[in-house]
Amino acid sequence: MSLDYSLLVIDGGISRSAADDASVNPVLYDHMIDYLSKGYAVIYITSNQAKAIQKMKAKTGLDIEEYIERRALILIDPKLVFCRSGNLTSSACEILRSLRSIMQKTISKHSRIVIIYSVNDLPVHEKCDDVGELTYERLIPSKICHKGRIEIICCYDSRSFESLSLGKTISVLGLYSYTIHSNWHYCEWHPEIIIELIAEGLNRALGQGAAQLIFTSLKWIYRIDEDSIISQPEVFEEKLRRVLGGKADIAIRVILDEIRSRVAFSAG
Known part of the structure; x- marks a missing residue:
């Protein structure tokens, strides 16, 4: 199994309001469709599922529901994924249980899986953790038997990223393999x-x-x-x-x- 962690930092702020479909999303839609057209599976963790489908349809003209029916595109509410009932261990177990059953139905059909989510969908106290959002990503792949490639893309808006101290910024960046830039250009990241x-x-x-x-x-x-x-x-x-x-x-x-x-x- 090949595993990559990629960081996407978009200019501007990301609203939690369901009426405002995060400024980061339009950047993602084209590339989610591109992933799907290449036969990849896309797991998109978003609180605005209906809005995401609507926006992707409007932007691409494609039948997004068809991808969903084929389990190539999976939309998951972050409340299901990022819930915390107690300490980190129990939280990680909950997340693994909720994702594993969904992913096992998908991974056998696709050589590559792309998991996309926004740091704004994390619980507030989890965002303040030293290891932060990638606590989950480190655990999920270890429990999934997949011979292909898994890429996890974490999306920050610039305001959220700029709220981090120097120490936490270094800690977060130390977890990524790549940063993503204009035209979906990947830059390799290393210490x-x-x-x-x-x-x-x-x-x-x-x-x-x-x-x-x-x-x-x-x-x-x-x-x-x-x-x-x-x-x-x-x-x-x-x-x-x-x-x-x-x-x-x-x-x-x-x-x-x-x-x-x-x-x-x-x-x-």
Whole structure:
């Protein structure tokens, strides 16, 4: 089984209102249809199922119900998927039970499965978790016997993504294999990019050469090296603030600007 995690960060905000079909969705519709036309199975987790069908019909002119009847397109209410009755373990089990029966009916027919959802459909307290939305994705594939490829696409609107601290931003990004950009262009994502963007942000905020001095200070004073930045991002942010003192806020803001600019959909 091949498994990819992809991040999609769309400009603007995503409303939870059923009357407003999230600004991220029009970007997805063309590509969901493209996936379906290639014989992939699409599992779309959305609270606006009727609106999604209506929009896809209007945009493509295709009989979307036919894909649904053939179980090529599966729309799932996030309340079914992202419910939490207690601790993480029981929640994960509930999610696996609810998805597994649906997916097992579909996976035998398709070489590739694409699971798409918005972070705005997560419970509020789950969005604040260090591992955040991908707690579920890490568990689901391990319980599904599938010889093909599974791709999980997590959609953020820019406002939700920009609400994350530096530590949480690094934590979230560390879970993805790709970022998705204009024209559905995939960019490979790896931890070294985070280090590069942090260095660029520090140099831009504090002057050329500042990044090397700060990285050296973090390593010698706190034993925070590049691996620690990725594996302990919250600790890194805390120690970085100590090293930078009164310049911390502006430097971290510039670092976040560098990161957000790189991962934005419009960056491609």
